Amino acid sequence: MFEIRPILSALLRHKSSTFLIILQIAITFAVVVNASSIIKQRIEMMNRESGMPEEHLLTLNVNAFGANYDLENNIRADIELLRKTPGVVDAVAINQVPLTGNGDSGGISATQEQYDNRESIPVGFFMGDSHTLNTLGVKLIEGRDFNEQEVIYTAERPEVKSSIVTKSLADKLYPNGDALGKPVYIGGGEYVTIVGIVKKMSGSWVHSSLFEDSMISPIVSLDRFKRILIRTESPQVTAKLLGEVEGLLIARNSERVVTGVRSLVEHRARAYSGDNAMTIILWSVIILLVAITALGIVGIVSFNVNQRIKQIGTRRALGATKLDILRYFVTENILITSLGLMVGTLLTIGFNVYLVDQYDMPSFNWYLIPVGIIIMLLVGFVSVLMPALKASKVSPAVATQSI
Amino acid sequence: MLQMNNIKKIFRTDLVETHALRDFSLQVEEGEFVAVTGPSGSGKTTFLNITGMLETFNSGSYLLDGQDVSQLNDNQRSKLRNEKIGFIFQSFNLIPDLNLYDNVDVPLRYRGFSAKERKRRIENALERVGLSARMKHLPSQLSGGQQQRVAIARALAGEPLFLLADEPTGNLDSLMARQVMQLLEEINQQGTTIIMVTHDAELARRAQRNIHIVDGQVSDYQQLQPVLEVAEA
Amino acid sequence: MISYYLKLSWLSIKRTPMLTALMIIAIGLGIAVSMTVLTVNYMMDKDPIPSKSHQLFHVQLNTFGEGHSNSRTTDGLPYQVTYQDAMNIHRSEVPLRKTRSLSTGFSVIPAAADKPPFIESARAIDSDFFAMFKVPFIYGSVWDKSVDEAPKNVVVIGQALNDRLFDGQDSIGKQINLNTNLYTVVGVVGEWQPAPRYYDLNNGNFNETEVVFVPFSLLPVHEIPSWGNNNGWRVETINNYQDKLASEIMWNQYWVELSDDDMKHQYHQWLKGYIGEQKKIGRFAQKDADASLKNVIQWMKQNNVVTSDNSILVGLSFMFLAVCMINTIGLLLAKFLRRAPEVGVRRALGASRREIFIQHLVDVALIGLIGGLLGLALGQLGLLGVKNLYSSYSQLVYMDTTLIVMAICISLGSSVLAGMYPAWLICRTNPSVYLKIQ
Numbered sequence A: 001m002f003e004i005r006p007i008l009s010a011l012l013r014h015k016s017s018t019f020l021i022i023l024q025i026a027i028t029f030a031v032v033v034n035a036s037s038i039i040k041q042r043i044e045m046m047n048r049e050s051g052m053p054e055e056h057l058l059t060l061n062v063n064a065f066g067a068n069y070d071l072e073n074n075i076r077a078d079i080e081l082l083r084k085t086p087g088v089v090d091a092v093a094i095n096q097v098p099l100t101g102n103g104d105s106g107g108i109s110a111t112q113e114q115y116d117n118r119e120s121i122p123v124g125f126f127m128g129d130s131h132t133l134n135t136l137g138v139k140l141i142e143g144r145d146f147n148e149q150e151v152i153y154t155a156e157r158p159e160v161k162s163s164i165v166t167k168s169l170a171d172k173l174y175p176n177g178d179a180l181g182k183p184v185y186i187g188g189g190e191y192v193t194i195v196g197i198v199k200k201m202s203g204s205w206v207h208s209s210l211f212e213d214s215m216i217s218p219i220v221s222l223d224r225f226k227r228i229l230i231r232t233e234s235p236q237v238t239a240k241l242l243g244e245v246e247g248l249l250i251a252r253n254s255e256r257v258v259t260g261v262r263s264l265v266e267h268r269a270r271a272y273s274g275d276n277a278m279t280i281i282l283w284s285v286i287i288l289l290v291a292i293t294a295l296g297i298v299g300i301v302s303f304n305v306n307q308r309i310k311q312i313g314t315r316r317a318l319g320a321t322k323l324d325i326l327r328y329f330v331t332e333n334i335l336i337t338s339l340g341l342m343v344g345t346l347l348t349i350g351f352n353v354y355l356v357d358q359y360d361m362p363s364f365n366w367y368l369i370p371v372g373i374i375i376m377l378l379v380g381f382v383s384v385l386m387p388a389l390k391a392s393k394v395s396p397a398v399a400t401q402s403i
Numbered sequence B: 001m002l003q004m005n006n007i008k009k010i011f012r013t014d015l016v017e018t019h020a021l022r023d024f025s026l027q028v029e030e031g032e033f034v035a036v037t038g039p040s041g042s043g044k045t046t047f048l049n050i051t052g053m054l055e056t057f058n059s060g061s062y063l064l065d066g067q068d069v070s071q072l073n074d075n076q077r078s079k080l081r082n083e084k085i086g087f088i089f090q091s092f093n094l095i096p097d098l099n100l101y102d103n104v105d106v107p108l109r110y111r112g113f114s115a116k117e118r119k120r121r122i123e124n125a126l127e128r129v130g131l132s133a134r135m136k137h138l139p140s141q142l143s144g145g146q147q148q149r150v151a152i153a154r155a156l157a158g159e160p161l162f163l164l165a166d167e168p169t170g171n172l173d174s175l176m177a178r179q180v181m182q183l184l185e186e187i188n189q190q191g192t193t194i195i196m197v198t199h200d201a202e203l204a205r206r207a208q209r210n211i212h213i214v215d216g217q218v219s220d221y222q223q224l225q226p227v228l229e230v231a232e233a
Numbered sequence C: 001m002i003s004y005y006l007k008l009s010w011l012s013i014k015r016t017p018m019l020t021a022l023m024i025i026a027i028g029l030g031i032a033v034s035m036t037v038l039t040v041n042y043m044m045d046k047d048p049i050p051s052k053s054h055q056l057f058h059v060q061l062n063t064f065g066e067g068h069s070n071s072r073t074t075d076g077l078p079y080q081v082t083y084q085d086a087m088n089i090h091r092s093e094v095p096l097r098k099t100r101s102l103s104t105g106f107s108v109i110p111a112a113a114d115k116p117p118f119i120e121s122a123r124a125i126d127s128d129f130f131a132m133f134k135v136p137f138i139y140g141s142v143w144d145k146s147v148d149e150a151p152k153n154v155v156v157i158g159q160a161l162n163d164r165l166f167d168g169q170d171s172i173g174k175q176i177n178l179n180t181n182l183y184t185v186v187g188v189v190g191e192w193q194p195a196p197r198y199y200d201l202n203n204g205n206f207n208e209t210e211v212v213f214v215p216f217s218l219l220p221v222h223e224i225p226s227w228g229n230n231n232g233w234r235v236e237t238i239n240n241y242q243d244k245l246a247s248e249i250m251w252n253q254y255w256v257e258l259s260d261d262d263m264k265h266q267y268h269q270w271l272k273g274y275i276g277e278q279k280k281i282g283r284f285a286q287k288d289a290d291a292s293l294k295n296v297i298q299w300m301k302q303n304n305v306v307t308s309d310n311s312i313l314v315g316l317s318f319m320f321l322a323v324c325m326i327n328t329i330g331l332l333l334a335k336f337l338r339r340a341p342e343v344g345v346r347r348a349l350g351a352s353r354r355e356i357f358i359q360h361l362v363d364v365a366l367i368g369l370i371g372g373l374l375g376l377a378l379g380q381l382g383l384l385g386v387k388n389l390y391s392s393y394s395q396l397v398y399m400d401t402t403l404i405v406m407a408i409c410i411s412l413g414s415s416v417l418a419g420m421y422p423a424w425l426i427c428r429t430n431p432s433v434y435l436k437i438q
């Protein structure tokens, strides 16, 4: 561009101010890029497909306290009652509900040998009756669903023969894609056979590596504390049931307490509340930081313009057009911003290396750097425009005024 | 070359309306050295500003080198100023952050000369004012007289038709003033038209032609001159 | 002289209102953001029991079999202990105080038939628990030490539950129905909400404290279930509660109070001896199986009470503050340089460098103070926002006097620091330069 060398030499005469702006832009850039990288990664995580009709799902806990409470018959009766309730598509007594942060997990493997060598794959264990898949609303892509005969009602360690796994887990167990019909070792020399594969299904712990790796077994464990999952026809029914389901169950048998009646939408919000908060805080930090830097540029440039009124007038007297003056300040600013962004890029990388190292953050996408550069250049440009326009309006007659 | 007819310039501020120039008419030919004198506040600077197109006027006509200035927009005026006019100010107006070389370079940059051409002109101009040895110095490292010589070099570098100077010696001692005057005379002899505002009667007398402005109008100075000379003698 | 400087600062603020406003906003925002983040962090990291945090120890025993470890922690040790270990190490006479601990819960069945039963979280513990964690009583006190060995249906309840069941009256000697069993109230606990809830960092670090406390010795009697984690590492067939009690599942917690290093050393030796004994019957299979005693501070660190998100935000907020300060230095430099000719005149009139320097620092300090106050006000807004974002932190996010003083100190300190360089630059510059060129 034009006039770069004289601008540079003028900048060098004000080393401290120039250096400060460069530093400020560099740090701003590093923070903005890394914060955006974290935001992006959190948003991607929160937007993961759950494979379930969350708006149609609600869950609750039944805590039975009656001294002679018949667990099996009460569970069967509760589920039957719920399935008959208008607006309910299906219901199941289940050991854990996706997205809730509670449940059972463990390790499984494709061979006993792998299991013994502790090369097992961590998974979430889901247990429910033959309505489990239908209630969860997940899609079976291979094999079959459980049938009623194979469901075991027990308070003891059950002897299961069949299980359904998620696609993600199936691929980890059998990378060749031939998991259906193959055994899965669950410890103690026992194995179960994969009878079905589910396309996608969320696990209980959204931040866990096993989030998408789940195994479902046809078991109804007889516990005094029992979770129930209900799938409804519509979000309206879900909302209605949230208020009514406790009364419904207590009316059938009052020797228990119903707690934790929540929709899965609410559970999702709770599970990701920390990530959501982090994104909001990071957004605020980015916006405030960019605003401060922009205001800083406005302030410094305005000051420089005021300081150089006479100089600007002289330049105009010597033949500079308004555009020339505008261009002078914009060029000066782009130069400083670019220098800041160069330093900033190094800082960004260093900062990210530190984050990856210290906090196991995934490293950022490279494209964030050019995007950030463009945004920062735009911010710099917009900030300099106002004072630079003011500068271009300085009358050339200023040159001959004595003060 | 320069033709002003009935120029009127009014400054309006909140309370007062100042008629800085009223029915101001003047013609300057190529190669002239015109000294403008007059009491303080009479409109000398205003005249110079209008001549240099630093300021617009309310009415009247102004032809510069055959062009009607009132028809030009800001950009065209800037360009014309850059090509045809060189300025010398009382307070030098050098850019403090730039060294002498870069200061002289300022108008050339706006002119769009090649780097080689600019270099030639800058060195030439500084040579003419006798400061080529101090090219890399900053204005703050020079005396007032030297600074004014740089300003002259800056005005000359563009090889303008006109040189406009507003009290170029106002901030200098009489020795320095005479040196600067000598420089201007040399420049004039090489063909550049010069219009210089000054309070110094001695310097004014050295000019080819004198114009006296009183209350925003040219008063007929030519006729007064012999009387003054007699009085001084 | 200071009042003269203050007057000059005020004049200079009036002369450059925009620059001054920009600086105040920059400092204010910097302080607000960093104080908001710091407050959350400081409150999380705060010692929840300063008088005893170095005497209370969480016991970890490495019962893992060969090749097993806890992959989620840095030390690889299990968080909790097995029931059998909790019972066995409870025999040690070394600690000053000791308690087994289990997170559980009950259905509370009110006496009045028209009031529906409700669920309360509970904790099964030993009598020392209350003295160890400085739990205050408003009525009665803890059960007799003998109950720790010979179980009895006694209970200590929290104020909230006492209010709900007994309208806040002294309920000592009255009975409450938990899961259809009657318990006699022996004590009512007053206001007690440590944050974080350091005595159990596996079940919600900032959850509310329990309102039902029953003797740990009742576990086998009422088959009290675990409401917390059950961590197993080997395949065991658990068909009933007895199987679980005898298993290698880790579902209990154990805390001791050790008055000094000597006692700690002695206790560690005792645990080593215990592990040696257990090795003989095939438990503690790892060659270097050991015990670990972590005090409250170490235990909080181990459990990442301050999350990595918090730490990242602290880092970011300090970078934010740095940007604000750099911004301020830039603006100050501009502001001071504009005043350079005036300084030149002042110097010519006899002001010393020191006087010029101090005058400018007073200027900066005034701006810093105003910025700091603005920052405190904005910080309250920030905390309100954080409170909305993290419902579980609500009791954490307020600024105590320490934090307020800290905010003012940071803003004053950092702005004076920021002003140092421009002030030095201006008082050092040769005034004649400014007198020569305007």
Ligand SMILES: Nc1ncnc2c1ncn2[C@@H]1O[C@H](COP(=O)(O)OP(=O)(O)OP(=O)(O)O)[C@@H](O)[C@H]1O
Pocket: B011, B012, B013, B018, B019, B020, B038, B039, B040, B041, B042, B043, B044, B045, B046, B047
């Ligand atoms: N920008 C302006 N706004 C208002 N009035 C102005 C402005 N510039 C000049 N004037 C007025 O116009 C009149 C002529 O001013 P000008 O500067 O031309 O005088 P001058 O002859 O150059 O005086 P001096 O010898 O003192 O420099 C004065 O009365 C002055 O107050």
Ligand SMILES: [Mg+2]
Pocket: B044, B045, B046, B166
């Ligand atoms: Mg004048």
